[in-house]
Amino acid sequence: MLQDTIAAISTALGEAAISVIRITGGGAFPLAEKVFRGSRSLHELQRRQAHLVTAVDASGDTLDQGLLLLFSAPASYTGEDVVEFHGHGGLLVTQKLLEAVLTAGARPAEPGEFTQRAFLNGKMDLTQAEAVMDLIHAQSTLALKAAHEQLGGAIGREATVLREELIPVLAHVEAYIDFPEEDISPDTGAALVAKMDHVLERTHRLLATSEQGRILRHGARTVICGEPNVGKSSLLNLLLGFERAIVSSIAGTTRDTIEEIIQVHGIPLRLVDTAGLRSSTDDIERIGIERTQRELERADLVLEVVDGSLPPAQAKRVTLPPGAEGRHLLILNKADQGLAPGWQEGISLSCRETTGVDALRDAIRAVVMRAGTMQADHPVAINARHKACFERIADRVMAARVALIDGAGPEYVALDLREALQALGEVTGGVDIEQILDVIFSSFCIGK
Numbered sequence: 288m289l290q291d292t293i294a295a296i297s298t299a300l301g302e303a304a305i306s307v308i309r310i311t312g313g314g315a316f317p318l319a320e321k322v323f324r325g326s327r328s329l330h331e332l333q334r335r336q337a338h339l340v341t342a343v344d345a346s347g348d349t350l351d352q353g354l355l356l357l358f359s360a361p362a363s364y365t366g367e368d369v370v371e372f373h374g375h376g377g378l379l380v381t382q383k384l385l386e387a388v389l390t391a392g393a394r395p396a397e398p399g400e401f402t403q404r405a406f407l408n409g410k411m412d413l414t415q416a417e418a419v420m421d422l423i424h425a426q427s428t429l430a431l432k433a434a435h436e437q438l439g440g441a442i443g444r445e446a447t448v449l450r451e452e453l454i455p456v457l458a459h460v461e462a463y464i465d466f467p468e469e470d471i472s473p474d475t476g477a478a479l480v481a482k483m484d485h486v487l488e489r490t491h492r493l494l495a496t497s498e499q500g501r502i503l504r505h506g507a508r509t510v511i512c513g514e515p516n517v518g519k520s521s522l523l524n525l526l527l528g529f530e531r532a533i534v535s536s537i538a539g540t541t542r543d544t545i546e547e548i549i550q551v552h553g554i555p556l557r558l559v560d561t562a563g564l565r566s567s568t569d570d571i572e573r574i575g576i577e578r579t580q581r582e583l584e585r586a587d588l589v590l591e592v593v594d595g596s597l598p599p600a601q602a603k604r605v606t607l608p609p610g611a612e613g614r615h616l617l618i619l620n621k622a623d624q625g626l627a628p629g630w631q632e633g634i635s636l637s638c639r640e641t642t643g644v645d646a647l648r649d650a651i652r653a654v655v656m657r658a659g660t661m662q663a664d665h666p667v668a669i670n671a672r673h674k675a676c677f678e679r680i681a682d683r684v685m686a687a688r689v690a691l692i693d694g695a696g697p698e699y700v701a702l703d704l705r706e707a708l709q710a711l712g713e714v715t716g717g718v719d720i721e722q723i724l725d726v727i728f729s730s731f732c733i734g735k
C-alpha cells in the first residue's frame with residue numbers, strides 16, 4: 288500500500304528541553320535529505336542510531352541542531368520509513384522545523400495517523416492501537432497496567448483464542464452444507480455445542496471486565512454529598528492535595544458541581560463535589576441541589592459527609608437512590624472537635640487536621656472492589672467498542688447453539704457462526720474470511 292508522507296510534532300507544544308518531529312512514509316528519507324545536514328549524507332547513516340545534524344529551511348538557513356534517527360521499513364513504529372528529529376524544545380523553533388519539513392513535501396498528519404498506519408501495516412491490531420491512547424490517557428496505576436496489558440496484545444490474544452475455537456466449529460458445520468445427504472450426528476452435535484459453550488464462557492468472562500474498563504478509563508464517579516457546611520469541599524481539597532474548591536463557613540458556598548480526577552490505591556476516581564443538600568428558595572442553589580440528586584443516581588460511589596461533632600439526631604441525612612446502599616460511605620467529619628456520641632457507623636475524619644484519610648482510602652478501595660466491578664488480578668479491561676462486539680459474539684454463538692440443538696439445518700448454524708466471527712474480526716480489525724476457507728480445504732478432513 289503506497290501511502291503519502293506525513294509529518295507532525297510528536298511532543299507537547301510549549302517550552303521544553305526537547306521536541307520531536309516525526310515523519311513517516313515512502314518519501315520520508317528523500318525529504319529528510321533536503322532538511323537535515325550532517326557530516327555524512329543521509330543514506331550512509333546507520334539506521335536506528337542517533338546522529339547529530341543541522342536542520343535548515345528551504346533557503347539553507349539554520350533552524351536547529353539536533354539528533355536524527357532513521358528507521359527503514361518495515362522495522363519502525365509505523366512499518367514505513369520513519370525519520371525522527373529530536374530538536375530543542377521551543378514553540379517557535381519546533382514550528383519552523385515542522386514548516387520546513389512540510390515545505391520539503393510532507394503533509395501534516397491527522398490525529399492518530401501514525402498509529403493508524405502502524406495498524407494498517409500490521410504492526411499492531413486495533414485493540415493495541417486503542418491501548419496506545421489508553422496508555423497516554425491513563426490517570427491511575429491500574430489504568431496504566433490495563434493499558435500495558437492491552438498494548439501487549441492481551442485482548443487480541445483472547446480474540447485469537449475465540450477465533451481458533453470458532454473456526455473449526457464453523458468448518459465442521461460448513462462441511463455438512465456441502466454434503467446435504469449427511470446429518471450432523473448427535474455425538475458430533477454435542478461436541479460442537481460443548482465448544483460453543485466454551486466460547487460463550489470465555490466471552491462472558493471478557494464482558495465482565497467492561498465495568499472495570501469503564502472505571503479505569505473514565506474513573507469511578509464518586510459523589511461527595513451532604514448538608515451545607517459539613518466540609519464536602521474541604522474533603523475534595525484534602526483528597527486532591529490542593530485547594531481546588533472554595534471553602535467557607537458560609538452554608539451554600541458550593542453551588543455548581545466540581546469534578547476532579549484522583550487515584551486511590553491505583554483506582555481512578557472522578558470526584559464530584561456538590562452543592563449542600565437542603566431545601567432552598569434561592570433559584571441558583573436549587574438548580575445545584577437538583578444536579579446533586581442527578582449525580583447521586585449515576586454515582587459508582589457516594590461519600591456522604593456529616594458533621595460528626597454534632598449528634599446524629601441533628602444531622603439531616605441524604606436520601607440515597609435505590610440500590611446505592613452498597614456503594615455508600617458515611618464520613619464523620621470535624622473529628623477534631625470531638626465525635627458526638629450516638630454515631631453507630633462511619634469513618635471519622637478531620638479535614639482540618641487531615642486525620643482519618645488512610646482509613647477513608649482503604650474503605651473506598653473496599654467498596655469499589657466489593658461492587659464486583661474491579662478485579663485487581665485481572666488487568667484486562669475491555670472498552671465500550673469491544674463490549675458491543677463481544678455482546679454480538681455471545682448473541683450469535685447463542686443463536687447458533689439454539690439452531691444446532693433445534694436441528695435448524697447447518698446453513699442456519701453457519702450463518703450465525705459467521706456473524707460471530709465477523710464481530711470477532713471487528714474487535715481486532717482483522718476481518719478475514721479467507722482463513723475460514725483455508726481451514727475447510729486444508730486441515731479439515733471430510734473423507735471419513
Ligand SMILES: Nc1nc2c(c(=O)[nH]1)N(C=O)[C@@H](CNc1ccc(C(=O)N[C@@H](CCC(=O)O)C(=O)O)cc1)CN2
Nearest residue numbers: 297307309335356358361362363364365366371410419
Ligand atoms: N523516539 C520515539 N520514542 C517512542 C516512540 C517513537 O515513535 N519514537 N513510540 C511511538 O509510539 C513509542 C515506542 N514504540 C515503538 C514501537 C516500535 C518501534 C519499532 O521500531 N519497531 C520495529 C523494530 C522492533 C525491534 O527492534 O524490536 C518493528 O516493529 O519492526 C519503535 C517505537 C514510545 N517512544
Ligand SMILES: Nc1nc2c(ncn2[C@@H]2O[C@H](COP(=O)(O)OP(=O)(O)OP(=O)(O)O)[C@@H](O)[C@H]2O)c(=O)[nH]1
Nearest residue numbers: 515516517518519520521535539540541563638639
Ligand atoms: N473544625 C473543623 N472544621 C472544618 C473541617 N472541615 C471543614 N471545616 C470547616 O467547615 C466549613 C465548611 O467547609 P466546606 O468545605 O466549605 O463545607 P461544604 O460542605 O463544602 O459546604 P457547602 O459548599 O456550603 O455545602 C469551613 O469553615 C471549614 O473550614 C474539619 O475537619 N474540622
Ligand SMILES: [Mg+2]
Nearest residue numbers: 519520540541
Ligand atoms: Mg462546598
